[in-house]
Amino acid sequence: MTHDSAHGAGTQDTGTGRAEGSRLTTREAAERLGVKPETVYAYVSRGQLTSRRTPGGRGSTFDAAEIDALARRTGRRESSPPPSGDLVFRTGITLITPDRYFFRGVDPAELARRYGYEEVAEWIWTGELRPGIRFAAAPESLAAARRTAATLPRHSSSTDRLRAAVAAAASADPLRFDLSPEGVLNSARNLIPALVGALPSAGGPDGDGAAGDPLARRLWPKLSARPADAASLAVLDTALVLLADHDLAASTLAARVAASTHAHPYAVVSAGLGVLEGPLHGAASGPAHRMLSEVVERGSAAPVVADHLRAGRRVPGLGHRLYRGEDPRAGALFALLDEVPQAAPAMAAARDVVATTARHSPLHANVDLALAVFSVAYGMPAETGETVFAVARTAGWIAHAMEEYAEEPLRMRPSGQYSGPRPPQPLPAPEAPVP
Structure with missing residues (x-):
């Protein structure tokens, strides 16, 4: 290894x-x-x-x-595309079609059957497959990330801790400003395990795992107090691989904007994390988890779906603007979860939600519903899917940053369409002092 x-x-x-x-x-x-x-x-x-x-x-x-x-x-040298109404980026990382998606032309589900997250991340970054590679954080970065994340209030979310950990790990890495390809790769190999190491243990055995373990095994005790078996780790590792990149999602666009200013890789990841926390992006699996838990508890999806529709809320975990049918990431995870006996109630609940909603709207399961099945099945917190998403997508943000560093800098400068008062305007009058 x-x-x-x-x-x-x-x-x-x-x-x-x-x-x-x-x-x-x-x-x-x-x-x-x-x-x-x-x-x-x-x-x-x-x-x-x-x-x-x-x-x-x-x-x-x-x-x-x-x-x-x-x-x-x-x-x-290739020039950047001319300015136009739409931002278009040349990228060799992810291709999305109406039914599937590919990393460098290869089905990610096929990759996940043969290789772990770290191997796939390295391949996405470099185009070279390095079987058995493991990422290890520098002791200074890991210590700083853990120390900083531990100072946050107890109610802080995992994404709060990850954002703090990124800043701390950056401060401990004096070579973070090296934007050469190998410099960026070394920062990435340092950062990802530092993020996992900064998360608090869920209280089970092997709370921090071993440095030489695959990343999925080191992440598991941060998510669940239950010991992991091979099937459980396979689901988690597959989720990490499948979520490693998804073309120019909102957080990836933010990461590329940061990279276009030649911000260092840690700052690029911070930009991605800030957008990922939005409820319409990486945090979307939390509502799906809570809905699925309620369906399992009540024994039927019908009243739960009805409650969402009555309140004017969309049913979480359904629909994706890029796919005509089921999100292929969801399908790959469902196939693994079907082989896990303890996931049966959550899987049945998810299928009930899809079937119930299909009576009125042709929506299909997306990856948030699959992450919810995973977290509900193993008794994990509602934010588990968001945590897995954030750790996994760090690989994609780094890959896009490497592409962006090779482009002309500061090429993303759209113009605003001003809609305020036309100048010249008089100076504003001061407000009367409060008595």
Whole structure:
């Protein structure tokens, strides 16, 4: 197994040496293409180049003939799309179709059957699969994240603690301003386990897990006091993989805006977390959890759905603007949860909700309903889905940041359509003092 910690055990591509044979170092490839090294990695992200890790893991090399072919096709560095009414981003990370989605052209559910979250995250970032890789936080970052998160009030949410942990981990990483591809990767490999380590234990055995454990095993005791079995960990690890990215969701757009200013990766993740907490985004699984718990308790979805409709509320966990049918992430998780006996009541409740609502509206299950089944089945808190979402999506935010760092900076500057009073206006009169 490979253990990577922040700015120490991660790989380095110095570009100072010459690659052997017909292969080029990152710096040599960049010089031949006439671009920055960051842009070379962007070409890899978009599937326009392939890379190979050098022996010993110290950077990547590129086929010289492939570099020359790309240089002939492009002729010069790709320019950003011209300003238009819609923001459009070139990205090689996630493709969404009306029925499915893909990471670098591969079905994420297939990836999750073979590889864990850390392996998939590394592949999303670099286009290279590194079986057995484990992320490890630098001791200083982990200690700072835990210490800061622990100072928050007891009623603080997990997202509150994650936001605090990101800021603390950043302050402990003096190399956070290194925006080279390897610098960003080292920050990411440091940050994700620091976030998990900063969450309080749910009170079960192995409250913090072992540093060499897969991330899902380290996250489990933060979510549940019950010991995890292989089936439980498979569901959690699959959820982390499936949620790692979803194209330009609201939080990812915020992350790319931050990256366009060349904010460091920790600040990029902070931007994403701020948007993720919205009830229409990452926090949407909480209402689905509470609804599903009520359906299980009452034994029927009909009165619960009726209560939501009577109050003018949408039924949580249903519908997705990007998919015609069931959210493929939900389908993949439901397939695993169907094999877990203790999830049977929550699964039955979810299907009852879908069937009851379908009598009036053709809405299908989305990933929030699947996360709710998971959290209800294992007796976890309502915010569990939001926690899993936040940890998982950190990988996607980093991947998009790496793409954005290779673009022209500050390219996102829309103009406001002013609707206030037309100038010139007189100076405002001061308010009368309160007696």
